[in-house]
Amino acid sequence: MYTTVIDEEDYAIKPMNCPGSILVYDLEPHSYRDLPLRYGELGHVHRHELSGALHGMFRVRCFTQDDAHILLAKEQIQSEVVRITKLIDEVYSVFGLPYKILLSTMPEDHIGTRADWEKAENALADAITSIGKTYEVNPGDGAFYGPKLDFEIEDCLGRHWQCGTIQLDYQLPGRFNLEYTDTNSEKQTPVMIHRVVFGSVERFIGIITEHFAGAFPTWLAPVQVKLLPVTDRAFEYSDKIKAELDELGYRVQIDKRNEKTGRKIRDAQMEKVPYMVVVGDRDIEAGTVSPRHRTDGDLGAMSLDQFKDILKEVVATKAIK
Numbered sequence: 001m002y003t004t005v006i007d008e009e010d011y012a013i014k015p016m017n018c019p020g021s022i023l024v025y026d027l028e029p030h031s032y033r034d035l036p037l038r039y040g041e042l043g044h045v046h047r048h049e050l051s052g053a054l055h056g057m058f059r060v061r062c063f064t065q066d067d068a069h070i071l072l073a074k075e076q077i078q079s080e081v082v083r084i085t086k087l088i089d090e091v092y093s094v095f096g097l098p099y100k101i102l103l104s105t106m107p108e109d110h111i112g113t114r115a116d117w118e119k120a121e122n123a124l125a126d127a128i129t130s131i132g133k134t135y136e137v138n139p140g141d142g143a144f145y146g147p148k149l150d151f152e153i154e155d156c157l158g159r160h161w162q163c164g165t166i167q168l169d170y171q172l173p174g175r176f177n178l179e180y181t182d183t184n185s186e187k188q189t190p191v192m193i194h195r196v197v198f199g200s201v202e203r204f205i206g207i208i209t210e211h212f213a214g215a216f217p218t219w220l221a222p223v224q225v226k227l228l229p230v231t232d233r234a235f236e237y238s239d240k241i242k243a244e245l246d247e248l249g250y251r252v253q254i255d256k257r258n259e260k261t262g263r264k265i266r267d268a269q270m271e272k273v274p275y276m277v278v279v280g281d282r283d284i285e286a287g288t289v290s291p292r293h294r295t296d297g298d299l300g301a302m303s304l305d306q307f308k309d310i311l312k313e314v315v316a317t318k319a320i321k
Helices: 018-023 074-094 113-132 199-212 232-248 261-270 281-286 303-318
Strands: 003-006 009-012 037-046 062-072 100-102 136-138 146-155 159-168 191-197 227-228 252-254 273-279 286-294
Touching: 003 037, 018 037, 018 062, 018 191, 062 074, 062 199, 074 113, 074 146, 074 159, 074 191, 100 113, 113 146, 113 159, 159 199, 227 232, 227 261, 232 252, 232 273, 232 281, 232 303, 261 273, 281 286, 286 303
Parallel strands: 100 136, 227 252, 227 273
Antiparallel strands: 003 009, 037 062, 062 191, 100 146, 146 159, 159 191, 273 286
């Protein structure tokens, strides 16, 4: 951790988000009716990594976690783990990222009894198998406070990255004296689930950037359409097309440089823009557009409405193209 001393008090820059959720939960009393209680946070955390371990966006000293901490009763564990697993599967499927699930079990350096650990490990395994998923056991790689399911994705180069995780924690709620009232009006200690989908948002951006080699799917691309007017006469018509596409929420730019059309197309290809639209005198006269896809090539002249339908389809379906 990054630590410092101010006025003889020890301070540390936040290395994790868990204590914040615990403090929020403890602000007021809770009953079984409140559970599961889910707290989400895009929190900045800091790790004092060795300089030799730093690697682009993949390992940094300050990053953003899409953290959630879920307080729940023991009998709710299976349904909650199933819900989270389906969420992770949905997100990774959108990016076309294959993954495998690892069940990481009790490490040598741990807190809590072996009996509690076995219950927690069995709860995670049962949840995964109940929805037809398979997992591999990763012995001794659990967190010190509980076992976890790690979701390891594979990029286009065959590299594996651990991103998503579901960590089952029987320990911290008790150590922070968290309670809820059960159906018999008796005090019980909740279980905590720590979960992330992306893990480090920065790392995930690095992974998908390399996975797609910068050629992001249309729905994800920073610039979805680049208009390429052939002459200055096409500027006004290009502005009109851009205004209509802007209104529909598409990300559009116009290349008004004094360059040849071939150069503009080549530059847009190098920028990996999904759709380029060449705008010439024929398009102005006919009221058409001539789109070109970065991999499919020239799509031919068509009405602007037809082009809008193409964009609508590839964006709505999250097509990987």
